[in-house]
Amino acid sequence: MARLRLKNVNKRWGSFVGVDNFDLDIADQEFLVLLGPSGCGKSTTMRMIAGLEDVTEGEILFDDTVVNDMDPKDRDISMVFQSYGLYPNLSVYENIRFPLRVRKIPKEKHDEMVMEAVRMTELEDYIHRRPAELSGGQRQRVALGRAIVRRPNIFLMDEPLSNLDAKLRVSTRAQIKNLQSKLKITTVYVTHDQIEAMTLADRVVVMNAGKIQQVGTPTDIYDNPANVFVASFIGSPAMNLVQGTLENGVFEAEGIRVEGLPLAVSGNVTLGFRAEDAEIVEGPAQISSPVYSIELLGEASMITWRLAGSLVSIKTHKEYRADIGAVVNAAVPASICHLFDTASGERIAHG
Amino acid sequence: MSNPAETKPLPIKVITISVVLIWLFLAAFPFLWTMWGSFKVEGDFFSRANWFNAITGPVTERQHGSPFTLAGYEGAWIEQEFWKAVINTAIVTVFVVIISLTLGTLGGYALARSGFKYTFWLLMAALVFRAMPHVTLVSGYLLPFFQLNIWGYLPTTIIVLVAINQPFTLWMLHSFFLSIPKDLDEAAMVDGCTRFQAFRLAIIPVMWPGVITTGLFSFLLAYNDFTVTSMLLSQENQTMIPQINAFLGSTQEEGKVMYAVAAVVSAIIPLFVLILFFQRQIVSGLTAGAVKG
Ligand SMILES: Nc1ncnc2c1ncn2[C@@H]1O[C@H](COP(=O)(O)OP(=O)(O)O)[C@@H](O)[C@H]1O
Ligand SMILES: [Mg+2]
Numbered sequence: 001m002a003r004l005r006l007k008n009v010n011k012r013w014g015s016f017v018g019v020d021n022f023d024l025d026i027a028d029q030e031f032l033v034l035l036g037p038s039g040c041g042k043s044t045t046m047r048m049i050a051g052l053e054d055v056t057e058g059e060i061l062f063d064d065t066v067v068n069d070m071d072p073k074d075r076d077i078s079m080v081f082q083s084y085g086l087y088p089n090l091s092v093y094e095n096i097r098f099p100l101r102v103r104k105i106p107k108e109k110h111d112e113m114v115m116e117a118v119r120m121t122e123l124e125d126y127i128h129r130r131p132a133e134l135s136g137g138q139r140q141r142v143a144l145g146r147a148i149v150r151r152p153n154i155f156l157m158d159e160p161l162s163n164l165d166a167k168l169r170v171s172t173r174a175q176i177k178n179l180q181s182k183l184k185i186t187t188v189y190v191t192h193d194q195i196e197a198m199t200l201a202d203r204v205v206v207m208n209a210g211k212i213q214q215v216g217t218p219t220d221i222y223d224n225p226a227n228v229f230v231a232s233f234i235g236s237p238a239m240n241l242v243q244g245t246l247e248n249g250v251f252e253a254e255g256i257r258v259e260g261l262p263l264a265v266s267g268n269v270t271l272g273f274r275a276e277d278a279e280i281v282e283g284p285a286q287i288s289s290p291v292y293s294i295e296l297l298g299e300a301s302m303i304t305w306r307l308a309g310s311l312v313s314i315k316t317h318k319e320y321r322a323d324i325g326a327v328v329n330a331a332v333p334a335s336i337c338h339l340f341d342t343a344s345g346e347r348i349a350h351g
Numbered sequence: 352m353s354n355p356a357e358t359k360p361l362p363i364k365v366i367t368i369s370v371v372l373i374w375l376f377l378a379a380f381p382f383l384w385t386m387w388g389s390f391k392v393e394g395d396f397f398s399r400a401n402w403f404n405a406i407t408g409p410v411t412e413r414q415h416g417s418p419f420t421l422a423g424y425e426g427a428w429i430e431q432e433f434w435k436a437v438i439n440t441a442i443v444t445v446f447v448v449i450i451s452l453t454l455g456t457l458g459g460y461a462l463a464r465s466g467f468k469y470t471f472w473l474l475m476a477a478l479v480f481r482a483m484p485h486v487t488l489v490s491g492y493l494l495p496f497f498q499l500n501i502w503g504y505l506p507t508t509i510i511v512l513v514a515i516n517q518p519f520t521l522w523m524l525h526s527f528f529l530s531i532p533k534d535l536d537e538a539a540m541v542d543g544c545t546r547f548q549a550f551r552l553a554i555i556p557v558m559w560p561g562v563i564t565t566g567l568f569s570f571l572l573a574y575n576d577f578t579v580t581s582m583l584l585s586q587e588n589q590t591m592i593p594q595i596n597a598f599l600g601s602t603q604e605e606g607k608v609m610y611a612v613a614a615v616v617s618a619i620i621p622l623f624v625l626i627l628f629f630q631r632q633i634v635s636g637l638t639a640g641a642v643k644g
Contacts, residue, residue, distance in 0.1 A: 050537075052540070071540070073540060073542075073544060077541060082534075084534070087538075087553055087556070098539075099543050102539075102544050102552065103542075103543040146538075146542070
């Protein structure tokens, strides 16, 4: 059980910045998810925590111990790799036992510990097979079993579900969540899939280009994105963003006019709102513009406009029909709007 | 399940099988001929009267009372003490293989995992030295070896052979290590291994086919070497191949050529045993895909 702190951690290769000033406090037993697009430095951050990558600058602390110069084996962590990293020459049983063997845990305890991990990962029927004789999902569970067999201080998981098919991903995701809450071990989990992040995390760290964009609970991040990047990365569909001008509390851009916004700000702003918050209406409304496209999603229909160069979508009931090119109106009250500074991309205020 | 070979049209099948048979005959014939002939006397094996004598052996029968004789083997092994050369060869090959593989696995692993830019140039330089004719390297060694008074001894030869062989071993093992995902070492280190333990417990077990294949190539280099051993070893430390060459060189004495023939056959046997013994590992080593997890 451990608290994990990263103090202004930097990783550079020559002049290339992989991770820029990463500063974060992770509470004991917390499930923390690092979320961001591919190449944003998530794995690098995790590998620095594991000790597989040197820290260029800054400090990493487990409880009150600085671990910068500690070997991975002395950090009392366990890690699940994207490609599993199973030992191909060992059976499932021996794969899971490996950490116990190299850490010289008394032999008589091994069987009990391995079998417990096997039970938790539901691998009872496969213990004598080699990794090559298992499916992707089973291999993933072996990797998970190997990580939990020895109750470490910290769990690290680097995109553990990305090689699984969609259905298996959902069930394994639930299993990971369940295991973590039973074992109560501080967990850092890396993913580029926002749904994974939202469903698993106590707190999410959104990263982009090596920098932390926002830290918060999934609800926090969804409801109050800190900048345009987070707004456009979180949610499916992502938040609608329209660039325009704000004057005397009135936002204006081609095809959209929203009144009642804060009076304190003015100038070039980006207005954001979520597809599910807005509503199609008859009669005059904030959006009034020709339809760009209409998509049937099954449970709903999605109407899209093109406003000031950006595509803006709203979900409506599944029977709704409109012709492409016909003018359709939608209500976007100030209360559902988010305002961002167009130049910096930072959040200004909640409407 | 239909085997692709069975579905081919007949003419193609006939051609394929004939080509294989012809090739097999061409490859195996000299060996079988020599093996058969090694139990004859010179008068039969190098018969001027009739080449068929090499098969039936009338002169052998006249001299020894049977168409087969162990005279060649007796002369080579006992009279000429060929067993000494065998022991010397064994010492040279065993040490060359062990030293090459030890340095090669450690160095190949380090190069494969370092990711530094100089790795490529280091390997290129190594390959250039491997490509040079051995004799150009050895003639350079001669004078300093005489002066240091280390010429003629087995350890000197072993070191030179290792030096010649190492670039190749390093190169080959390096590419085997590259085919093993880095996740494997990293998983082992997180599981509680030091770097060296990760190498020993996680990587080497997966690497066996590669190590054995590379080891076999090193073995063959040391075993078959003529240039280095003949120039660097004194008479009493001679290995098999230069020794066989010496037998062949002394044609004026009747029967000595048969010593060479018998010695050649003796020298081939260990190779067969070795390849039979390790064939599975060698095949999977050569088709490197088997190394992956
Ligand atoms: N050893 C390395 N040398 C140079 N650049 C690297 C190295 N490892 C990773 N990078 C770069 O650092 C960035 C972050 O990588 P990574 O942390 O793996 O991203 P991700 O968020 O997809 O896990 C990438 O642009 C990658 O190219
Ligand atoms: Mg990654």
